Amino acid sequence: MTDTTQPYGTPDQPRLAVRGEARLRTDPEIARIGITVSARGKDRRTALEDLTRRNTTVLDLARSYGPAVEKLETGTLSITPELHQRGRDEKIRAYHGRVHITATLNDFTALGEFTTRVADLDMTRIDGPRWALRPDSPAHGEARRQAVHEAVQRAREYADAVGAQLAALVELADLGAENTTPAPFARGAYGGPPPPTGGAAPGAAPALDLEPQQQTVYAQVNARFIMTPPKL
Template sequence: MTTPAAPHTPHGTPHAPLLHVRGEATLEVDPEIARISVSVTARGRDRHTALDDLTRRNATALDLVKSYGDAVEHIATGALSITPELAPHGRGERIRTYHGHVHLTADLTDFTALGELTTRLADLDLTRVDGPWWHLRPDSPHHRDARRQAVHEAVRRAHEYADALGTTVAALIELADTGTQGGPRPRSAFDRRTIRMSATAQETETAPEPLDLEPQRIHLQAEVSARFTMVPPHL
């Protein structure tokens, strides 16, 4: 005959005092990914011209990013828009011009190529570059290391509290992951400013010098909540 399980006692009992502790860990690690955002713009007096220019400039930006090969881990095209601008005066809905926008994002793992690519993108006509933002991969081993350290910290604290009462930890009742975070949203290397350049071959004779971008270290935090029972202390 199976012995029924002991009833759950969330507050503990005199024979099995409950000890509730937290374990925390903070790591400072190097980023694994640099993400940049590229916005390409076109403008024309008719929709067809604006769309053609946008298609050409988008292809130029994509080809430039793809030319860096394995340095670029991922590239994606985001929102596309073609918007008419109405004339400010006159009767009726007379369209003065069309504005086209397309947004790209690229993730780089080779930070030595980052400054050069960012500068070359920003040197394209009517192109805006934001970033970089520094990230860890979702499956980065740094996340696991932070969680393990948080668990070890919880166990250490439990033994310290039990020792202060002249007793020992008996059993683990519950372990809860209360969150692993990469700190606040990574700050842009440009301090949230934007590189905007609209240079043509007639305006510049030589390519600009590549930006020197230093990776920003990431503060990774993990926290667990643990409950233990203790051997009843003699108070």
């Protein structure tokens, strides 16, 4: 039976500690677009009605893309008075309304057209795209497997350097896998037909050619092994 109580091993059962790392580059799976719809009116009701109408226009446009827009999320909504100083009195000059929407797309063929059409709407601002992998993407598991394989390979090389062999795995500590800051990447071929939008409206701005950013997935593990006695 192997004795695991000695933190540094024994001359007969030396311990070996290594770290395994893996860094994968992979295509993004989704893109998020931040949309801010604004309105301005002389009174609260007018600002709210205009904001509601423009918000509905954006939502209807997004839904017209079908499964290509897989998620719509409404964030903050605000109606704010614009104050005007006249002498010692403050009066409300106008009301400003804003609502923030996040659209998640999985069809990059449609992304450029959708972004352009939203940007072409009145009193509408867009931010993005923010490229990402899904939390359950297979890329995370593949990175972890490669990190473990790299740890085992490194341990074997250390053991071989002293004329020993790996005898047992004592500990494998998962430090996790996470996305790092993405780097620019030329777009590859993305399957799937464009959504049935009927094309851009006459006179509309041309669709943007957006280049997806390849994602970096990083994994790291610590591994401890028991070796056979080295031949020094």
